Amino acid sequence: DTGVSQDPRHKITKRGQNVTFRCDPISEHNRLYWYRQTLGQGPEFLTYFQNEAQLEKSRLLSDRFSAERPKGSFSTLEIQRTEQGDSAMYLCASSLVLADRERAFFGQGTRLTVV
Amino acid sequence: RKEVEQDPGPFNVPEGATVAFNCTYSNSASQSFFWYRQDCRKEPKLLMSVYSSGNEDGRFTAQLNRASQYISLLIRDSKLSDSATYLCVVIGSARQLTFGSGTQLTVLP
Numbered sequence: 001d002t003g004v005s006q007d008p009r010h011k012i013t014k015r016g017q018n019v020t021f022r023c024d025p026i027s028e029h030n031r032l033y034w035y036r037q038t039l040g041q042g043p044e045f046l047t048y049f050q051n052e053a054q055l056e057k058s059r060l061l062s063d064r065f066s067a068e069r070p071k072g073s074f075s076t077l078e079i080q081r082t083e084q085g086d087s088a089m090y091l092c093a094s095s096l097v098l099a100d101r102e103r104a105f106f107g108q109g110t111r112l113t114v115v
Numbered sequence: 116r117k118e119v120e121q122d123p124g125p126f127n128v129p130e131g132a133t134v135a136f137n138c139t140y141s142n143s144a145s146q147s148f149f150w151y152r153q154d155c156r157k158e159p160k161l162l163m164s165v166y167s168s169g170n171e172d173g174r175f176t177a178q179l180n181r182a183s184q185y186i187s188l189l190i191r192d193s194k195l196s197d198s199a200t201y202l203c204v205v206i207g208s209a210r211q212l213t214f215g216s217g218t219q220l221t222v223l224p
Binding site: 033035040041042043044045048055056091093101102103104105106107108109 | 119121147149157158159160161164202206209210211212213214215216217
């Protein structure tokens with residue numbers, strides 16, 4: 001399967017614990033996005049990388065959230081001291097930007113439940 | 116005002132009907148436009164890009180009106196399998212994909 005891969009698919013954690021999610025983009029894709037989605041809403045932008053550089057972070061992304069993309073390949077999203085409000089689907093997408101054209105493809109997401 | 120706004124629906128239509136969704140965006144500098152489809156508890160999947168001249172892919176037609184800052188999606192001869200949430204996506208000057216909240220479509224037998 002050469003699509004975007006996310007791990008784990010589901011995560012249940014106790015409030016206050018740290019969690020880390022991984023995203024493996026489509027190889028040769030230079031852009032990688034993280035989104036959060038709650039029921040009945042569209043995906044909300046969190047952050048994105050162009051190769052290994054983190055170019056933008058949403059105001060939604062508190063100090064408890066951090067994302068990395070070492071070497072411009074896979075990416076991790078860490079949430080520290082989780083809160084119940086962090087419960088959501090965390091989606092990763094990757095895209096190849098060529099001549100100002102971009103098509104982004106999503107992974108299946110990591111569903112986080114904070115209890 | 117949200118950057119991308121959609122009528123949330125739900126739209127309930129009989130099989131074979133034609134249905135249209137609209138989406139408005141606030142940033143006049145937006146450069147690229149897409150429609151994604153999302154099935155319940157699944158990831159969004161790219162349905163089609165939206166080009167300035169309008170474009171068609173089988174039963175689906177997308178149009179862009181830059182002057183009025185809206186995008187539309189028309190589905191002809193709707194099938195049961197078209198039931199999903201349709202997400203309007205805009206890439207603005209910040210170069211990030213911004214999603215609408217989605218329009219829910221149910222095609223009834």
